[in-house]
Amino acid sequence: MAAALASRLTKGRSLLGGLTNAFSGLVSSSSGSILSQQQQRTFIQMGTRLKVVDNSGAKEVMCIQSLRGKKGARLGDIVICSVKESATKVDVKKGKDAIQKGKVKKGSVVYGVVVRAAMQKGRVDGSQVRFDDNAVVILGIKEKKTDEKGKEKKQNYKGGFNQPLGTRVFGPVPHEMRLKKQLKILSLAQHLV
Amino acid sequence: MATSSHLLLPQALHMIPRIPSKNLGVSSLIPSVNSRISLSRVSLNHSSSNVGFAIGSRKRREFIAKAEESSTVGEDTEAVPEDVAETVEDNEVEEAKTPWKPRTKLGDVMGILNQKAIEVSEKVRPVPEIRTGDIVEIKLEVPENRRRLSIYKGIVMSRQNAGIHTTIRIRRIIAGIGVEIVFPLYSPNIKEIKVVSHRKVRRARLYYLRDKLPRLSTFK
Numbered sequence: 001m002a003a004a005l006a007s008r009l010t011k012g013r014s015l016l017g018g019l020t021n022a023f024s025g026l027v028s029s030s031s032g033s034i035l036s037q038q039q040q041r042t043f044i045q046m047g048t049r050l051k052v053v054d055n056s057g058a059k060e061v062m063c064i065q066s067l068r069g070k071k072g073a074r075l076g077d078i079v080i081c082s083v084k085e086s087a088t089k090v091d092v093k094k095g096k097d098a099i100q101k102g103k104v105k106k107g108s109v110v111y112g113v114v115v116r117a118a119m120q121k122g123r124v125d126g127s128q129v130r131f132d133d134n135a136v137v138i139l140g141i142k143e144k145k146t147d148e149k150g151k152e153k154k155q156n157y158k159g160g161f162n163q164p165l166g167t168r169v170f171g172p173v174p175h176e177m178r179l180k181k182q183l184k185i186l187s188l189a190q191h192l193v
Numbered sequence: 194m195a196t197s198s199h200l201l202l203p204q205a206l207h208m209i210p211r212i213p214s215k216n217l218g219v220s221s222l223i224p225s226v227n228s229r230i231s232l233s234r235v236s237l238n239h240s241s242s243n244v245g246f247a248i249g250s251r252k253r254r255e256f257i258a259k260a261e262e263s264s265t266v267g268e269d270t271e272a273v274p275e276d277v278a279e280t281v282e283d284n285e286v287e288e289a290k291t292p293w294k295p296r297t298k299l300g301d302v303m304g305i306l307n308q309k310a311i312e313v314s315e316k317v318r319p320v321p322e323i324r325t326g327d328i329v330e331i332k333l334e335v336p337e338n339r340r341r342l343s344i345y346k347g348i349v350m351s352r353q354n355a356g357i358h359t360t361i362r363i364r365r366i367i368a369g370i371g372v373e374i375v376f377p378l379y380s381p382n383i384k385e386i387k388v389v390s391h392r393k394v395r396r397a398r399l400y401y402l403r404d405k406l407p408r409l410s411t412f413k
Contacts, residue, residue: 116370125336125382126358132371132403172367175335191368192343 041119041130043072044079050136053115054166057104058138060085061112075117075129076176078161080142083108103165104138111161112136113182115173129174129193137185138165164188307356314357314379321386323361323378325349326394328412331363331376332385342384345374346412351398364402366411371403 044050048063061081066073073079086106104110116135120128139161164185173189186192297305314320323329327349332342347365350373359378364371376383389412402410 120373120375125380126360126377127380128375130373135370170368171370172372193367193372193374 041117043069043074043119044077044114044117044134045072048072048134049084050079050081050112050114050134052112052138053135053170054137054164055168056138056164056166058083058086058106058110061110061136061138064109067111073114074119075114075121075174076180076182078111078113078139079136081110081112081136081138083110104141109142110165111139111142113139113161113164113177113180113185115169115177115185116171121174121176123175131172131174135171137169137182139163140165303356310357311379314381317381318383318385320378321388323349323352323386323388324391325352325397325399326392327388328390328392329361329363330385330387330389331383333376334382334384336382345376346389347374348392348399348402348410348412350400350402364399364410366407369407371407371410 043066044063045066046064050061050063052058052061060083062084063073063079063081065080066077067079068077083104083106086104113136114134115137116131116133118131118134120130122128140163162181162184164182167188169185169188170190172191172193173185174193177183177186177189328347329349331345333345335343345363345365347363350362350364352362353360357377357379360375361378362373362375364373366372378386
């Protein structure tokens with residue numbers, strides 16, 4: 001509880017889409033007491049638990065490496081994750097919701113693209129978008145071959161991850177996917193933000 | 194000391210004609226030159242001090258005290274300040290005759306620019322009165338999705354006033370997940386803003402909605 005309270009840092013209200021002028025400065029300074037109660041959301045880094053929002057078989061993953069950015073991944077970036085929790089046998093096997101049989105098991109290392117992030121992402125028109133949770137769509141499994149590991153990894157990443165492993169995506173998906181060339185995810189999405 | 198004073202005065206002479214044409218409100222931009230000029234005027238009245246001393250010196254106001262130091266130098270430069278005095282006085286007289294226009298102060302510039310930008314934006318699309326607690330519907334043109342306008346509905350969580358970059362934060366539960374989007378009110382991409390209804394709130398920022406039940410942020 002104390003840790004949770006301590007984690008509530010002051011959020012810099014200067015994140016007004018990059019346009020900080022005298023007025024925005026005044027605003028941020030005058031509402032200081034309110035600002036200190038806000039939570040500052042940061043990047044997705046090693047150890048971050050993410051929800052899996054496709055039907056690939058995994059339920060929850062933990063990020064072990066961010067493939068972009070020194071500080072961590074943001075909305076739309078690709079991360080390497082380790083599956084912490086996967087769907088059990090009792091779950092849906094037939095129909096549209098069918099989990100791809102035996103695709104992703106607990107403990108396997110996968111590539112995923114962040115489709116929802118609690119950290120706000122600025123857009124070119126000055127707007128910002130943020131979600132209530134961190135979610136990822138699994139793109140591919142990282143092979144564990146010892147010899148070809150270096151080769152395999154390079155091949156995989158060069159081709160670019162465009163195809164998700166599952167066949168369905170749940171929840172809203174932001175427009176950033178178009179910029180990241182994840183068009184299949186966009187087409188599968190229930191709702192575009 | 195002698196060389197520095199000789200170097201300074203030509204600079205001062207060069208700067209003097211510019212001063213009357215500029216608004217004195219902008220004088221803060223060139224403090225070094227201005228103070229030296231003002232000092233030169235005062236020094237002419239006293240006629241026993243000189244203008245020249247180190248540019249980097251911060252004690253310009255105390256030049257009168259230092260006049261004794263450079264009294265020897267003052268003899269050389271006194272002839273030149275007299276010429277300077279005449280030109281300065283002439284310019285001053287001219288200034289008093291022309292009507293004094295209201296000066297735009299430095300601090301007001303951003304405010305005026307913002308007002309002008311807002312006026313331009315309001316002509317194209319008037320922005321309704323939006324307050325925290327309003328449930329609004331925004332029609333946005335997304336460059337990637339040029340066929341139809343995207344519609345965003347939700348409750349206004351906060352309004353940040355920042356001139357042209359006044360933003361509102363809309364919250365809504367979409368497909369089971371809470372989404373918050375910050376919209377700049379005067380953006381040309383926004384094609385329509387409509388206030389659908391209003392909810393009574395007793396706060397200016399509704400960040401508590403994040404911890405509450407999703408039911409409170411759902412809007413059909």
